[in-house]
Amino acid sequence: MPVHLAPPLPAYMMTTKNGKTAEAKLVVVGAPGVGKSALIVRFLTKRFIWDYDPTLECTYKHQTTIDDENVALEILDTAGLDDPINKEGHIRWGDGFIVVYSVTDRSSFDEVSSLKQYFDEVKKARNVSCVIIGNKIDLERQRQVTTEEGERLASELACAFFETSACEGGEDILEAFHEVYREVKRRKSIENRRRRSSAQQVRQVFNKMLNRFMDS
Numbered sequence: 001m002p003v004h005l006a007p008p009l010p011a012y013m014m015t016t017k018n019g020k021t022a023e024a025k026l027v028v029v030g031a032p033g034v035g036k037s038a039l040i041v042r043f044l045t046k047r048f049i050w051d052y053d054p055t056l057e058c059t060y061k062h063q064t065t066i067d068d069e070n071v072a073l074e075i076l077d078t079a080g081l082d083d084p085i086n087k088e089g090h091i092r093w094g095d096g097f098i099v100v101y102s103v104t105d106r107s108s109f110d111e112v113s114s115l116k117q118y119f120d121e122v123k124k125a126r127n128v129s130c131v132i133i134g135n136k137i138d139l140e141r142q143r144q145v146t147t148e149e150g151e152r153l154a155s156e157l158a159c160a161f162f163e164t165s166a167c168e169g170g171e172d173i174l175e176a177f178h179e180v181y182r183e184v185k186r187r188k189s190i191e192n193r194r195r196r197s198s199a200q201q202v203r204q205v206f207n208k209m210l211n212r213f214m215d216s
């Protein structure tokens with residue numbers, strides 16, 4: 001009997017020491033059956049459930065601490081990204097992405113590059129915040145994708161890389177979710193710096209023009 005996922009956790013609005021809200025929207029994508037739901041549930045509850053209904057679509061709100069910072073995460077568990085409108089909407093919504101493949105399914109690995117490329121296109125960024133997970137490493141005898149292949153691809157795509165077993169658990173699952181948050185935070189701070197510096201440039205030009213006008 002398939003087990004239904006627990007209902008999403010209640011929403012929290014967290015504030016950091018300086019009074020600001022730290023939050024990030026994460027999207028978990030990958031081919032059907034690679035273990036996206038199992039990884040999310042493992043991250044949220046530290047438990048593994050063998051059988052799920054195939055995911056329709058589910059968003060979880062989760063309060064946690066990452067690097068001593070209180071963070072409110074929203075995590076979207078996607079159900080295949082075949083519908084182009086839905087797909088684009090998910091990508092626009094997300095700040096960071098976890099792309100999952102199964103080490104026992106080469107075709108799921110082959111989809112990773114095109115997914116990453118699509119994120120970059122939709123977000124109009126050279127590199128969106130993204131980590132790659134090769135899941136189901138407990139099924140070593142059925143492995144079709146080596147660790148080296150995963151590492152190589154992740155390095156080509158400039159993403160952090162983790163191999164996990166949602167079934168057995170382990171720190172790498174936690175670390176993958178934390179790492180994508182860190183990446184989101186890094187990029188946000190770069191964007192903010194850029195925005196501040198261009199606002200400063202506009203102010204300088206404006207002040208120069210104003211001074212010239214006043215002098216004339």
Ligand SMILES: Nc1nc2c(ncn2[C@@H]2O[C@H](COP(=O)(O)OP(=O)(O)OP(=O)(O)O)[C@@H](O)[C@H]2O)c(=O)[nH]1
Nearest residue numbers: 032033034035036037038050054055136165166167
């Ligand atoms: N052995 C093993 N089985 C796993 C692991 N992760 C998930 N599974 C199993 O793989 C199947 C699919 O897992 P899901 O978490 O539903 O995969 P999904 O990617 O969310 O699937 P869709 O919602 O259909 O896209 C289930 O039977 C899980 O029990 C793992 O790490 N090891």
